[in-house]
Amino acid sequence: MKELEKLFDRIIQRVNINLRELEFDVNPVVSQLVPTGQMTKFYAFYGITPHHPLNLIFKHSNLSGSYFLGRCRVTNSLLYKSDIRGDELKKKGDLFQYQEFNIPVDQDEEIRIDDSFLIKTLVHNFSHDPETLERFFIRDTVSTHYANIHGSPSDGCYLGPFSTVDLTTMRDCVIGAYAYVQAGEISHLNVDPGTVWVRKPGDFNFMYRYPLSQLNNYIYFAAGSPPQGIFMDFVEDRKEAFQRVFNVVNIESPVSVPATASLDRFAVIKPKTNIGDNVLVAQRAFLQNSTLGKGANAQENCYIINSTLEGENVTAHGAKIIDADMGNHVFVGFNSFLRGRPDARLTIGKESVVMPHTIVDIRKPLTVPPGSLVWGLVRNQDELEANSMSLKDFSKIKTRLSKGNMLFEGSGTSFVTAFQERIHHILEANGAFYDGNLNRGHAQRNQNISFNTIQPYPEGDKEGMYPTIIIQP
C-alpha cells in the first residue's frame, strides 16, 4: 500500500498549495473519506465501441470502480467510483465557434486527469474554454461524492459533495457542497454551499443561495465525517441493488428495450419499468416502477422511481425524480431532487425547466404549471410561488429581478434562450430525435459497448496501484 499512500499525500499537498490563498486545507476534509482498503476492492472498467475514438492511458493511478469512455489519460491520480465519459469530446478538424472566433480543433480532445483525487465524480461533456480546446484538464483537484465536472477544466480546485461545475474553467477555487457554477471562467473563488450561479458575462447573471439551515438537512459536510443528509441516505439505501449489476459479466436486460433506445448494462432496472423509443439510460442510473417516454433520458447517477416521464425529458446527471409525473420536454438539471410522495404526487407541466440543483420535496400534491422555470428549495405551494416563474415572464426581464433568495441581472430572453438551446442540444446529442435514419445520438450509438475491466496489484508495495495500461485503436 506504500505507493498508494504516498500518492494520496502527494495529491493533497499539491491541491493545498493551489488553495493556500483561500486558506483551505483539503487534508482533514478528505483524509478519511475513502479508506485505502476500499481502493483495492473494485474493478475499473472502460468501454470499447467503434463510435468513440479510443485512446486510454492510465499511469501510476488507482481507478477503483471508475468508468472510462473515449479519449482519456489519467496520471498520478486516485479515481474512486468516478465516471469519465468522453463521448462528447471535440474531434480533430472540428471548427469551434467562440464569439467572433472560428477556431480549428487541432487534434482529438482528450480528458486529462493529473494529480487529482475524484470521489464518485462525474466528468462529462466537452470543455467550452476556447483557450484549451484539445485538452480538458483536471489537475491538482479534489472532488467529493456526486460532484459533476461538466465540460469544466479544473486546476487546483476542491469540489464539495453534490456540487457541479458546468462549462466553466476554474483555477484555485473551492466549490461548496451542492453549489452549482456555470460562469465561463473563475479563479480564486470560494463558492458557498448551496449557491446556484449561472452567468454569461455581459449577458446575464442568475444567483440563488439556499438557506444553509435548510440545505443542511439534505447535504451537510464537514471535515472528519462523510457527507450526511437526505441525499446521502437516499443513495446509500439503494446501493445494494448495484452490487449484482457490477458482479455479473453478462447481464440480461430485465426489460424489453426498443431497437432505438439504449439501456446501459451497469444501470439498475427494478420491476415495472417501461422504456420507450430513443430513450437513453446511462450507467449507474436507477429506474423503478417508472415509464420513460420517447426520447427521455436518465443520465449517470439518476434515480427515477414511481414516476412517469412523458417524452423528450432530460434528467441530467445525478437528478432524482420520485413519485412524480413529468410532462413532455421537461428538463431537470444536475443533482436536482424532486420528491413527491405516494399520496402526494408531484406534477410538472410540459416544457418546464427545473434549474440544476433544485430541491422539490413535498408532503402535499403540487403542480408546476407548464412552461415554468423552477429553482431553489420548494416544499409547498408558497415556496413554489417564491421560487418559480413562467419562462414567458422570465423572458421579459430586461435588467434585473429579485425574487426570494434569487437575484437576476441582465436579459431574461438570453437566459431562457440559452437554456432552451442547451436542452435541445442535449436531446439531440442523446438521440431523442432519431427517426430511424437521421439524428442518431448516444441512445443509438451507446447500445453496443464492450466493457473491459481492470484491477490493481493485489498485494505488495504496489497494492492498490494499477499497472500502466494503454489502449489504442
Add this chain to the structure above:
Amino acid sequence: MKELEKLFDRIIQRVNINLRELEFDVNPVVSQLVPTGQMTKFYAFYGITPHHPLNLIFKHSNLSGSYFLGRCRVTNSLLYKSDIRGDELKKKGDLFQYQEFNIPVDQDEEIRIDDSFLIKTLVHNFSHDPETLERFFIRDTVSTHYANIHGSPSDGCYLGPFSTVDLTTMRDCVIGAYAYVQAGEISHLNVDPGTVWVRKPGDFNFMYRYPLSQLNNYIYFAAGSPPQGIFMDFVEDRKEAFQRVFNVVNIESPVSVPATASLDRFAVIKPKTNIGDNVLVAQRAFLQNSTLGKGANAQENCYIINSTLEGENVTAHGAKIIDADMGNHVFVGFNSFLRGRPDARLTIGKESVVMPHTIVDIRKPLTVPPGSLVWGLVRNQDELEANSMSLKDFSKIKTRLSKGNMLFEGSGTSFVTAFQERIHHILEANGAFYDGNLNRGHAQRNQNISFNTIQPYPEGDKEGMYPTIIIQP
C-alpha cells in the same frame, strides 16, 4: 467483421506457405472450427500480480476467452479460449545451462505470438531452445482443441487436437491428433496421430504409436467437422459448469483452501472436494468429489472426479483422472485419460509415472503397481502388462527394447532419471515442497491474482478485433 475475416485468411495463407512441402492444407481443417460469431462472445482476461513481470502487448488480434499471465506479446493472431501462462519465463540475468554452454539471459523472456490461430491451446513453461532464450515464439502456427505448446517455440506448424509439443522447437511441422513430441528440435516432419515420442539425441529415443482404429474412439479429427470422440464428449459434457465461473466477477471459494495452497478462481469445484496444503489448482481445472493431498496439483484443463490423490501428485495440463486412487508422488502426463468406473476403480501405486498421452480406460478394477512406468492404451490387465514396466527394470535397458507398440533405444537410466528430475522440478515450481518459509512456488505465488477482462469492438468493420492494449508495470 471484415478485418477479422481478413486476418483469418492471412494466417491460413501464411501457415500453408510454411507447410507446402508437406502438402498440408490447413484451410479445410480449421475453416469451420470456430464461427466468427463465437469470437466476439467471450472476454479475454489477464492476471496482475507483483510476482510476474508485467508486459502484455496485444495488437490487431482477437483474444476471445483467452487468458494471459506474465510477459507476452500477441500480434495479428486469433486466440480462442487459449491459456498463455508466462509464469515460468526466464528472467534477465539468469544463466541458462546447455551442455557445456553457460548462456546469460539478456532480457526477460517473452512469449511472442504472431500470425497464429490457437484454439483452446495451452502455452506454458519456458522454452528450452538455447538459440532463442529471450523469445518464446509462436509464428505462422495453427493449433486446435486442447493442444499443449509447452516450452516449444513454433514456426509454421499445425497442431492437431489434444496434441502436445514439449520442450521442442519446431519448424514447418504437422503434429497429428493426440501426438506427443518431446524431441529437442524438429523440422519438416508430419507426425502421425497418436504418436508418443520422447527423444534426447545421443541418449535415448522412446516411441509408441496408438493403434489408429482404437484411438479414433477417443479422438478423431478430419477436415470439415469438429474433433470427435470420447475426449471431446467428456469435456463438452462439463462445459456448462464453467459458465458461472466466467460470468461472475467476484466468486467465493466453494471450499476451504489452506493458506499454502492456491485455487484459481476460474476453476470449477464441485461438492465434496478437499484441498490439502501446497496444492495448486489452475484455471479451467475441474474438481469433483475428490481429495488432493499435500503438494498435489491440477493444471489447466485437468479433470479430477471421484478420485483421491495422496500427495505430491502431478496432474499435467489436460490430464483427466476419474474414479481412481493415486498413490503418493504419482505423475500423470499431459492429456492422459485415466478412467476407472464407480464399480471398477483404478489404483495407481506410489511413485509411478504415467507417460504423457496415456489412456487407461477400464471396466474391471485395475491396479498399477508402485514404481511403474505406464504408456499407451490400457483397457485391461493384459494391456497393462503390454504397456508398462517397473521403472527399476526400465532403468536397466542399455541399448534397446521393443514391447507391444513401443520401441525404446538408448539408456533406460537416462530416460527414467530425466523423468524423475522433471517431476521434481514441476513439484518444486508448483510449490509442493513449501515449508512455510522455503520452496515457495506457484501454489503460494498465484494465490492472489487480479484479473482484468478485455473485449473486442462490438460492431462495425472491426467487430471482433481487440483494440491495441499495452500493459506495463
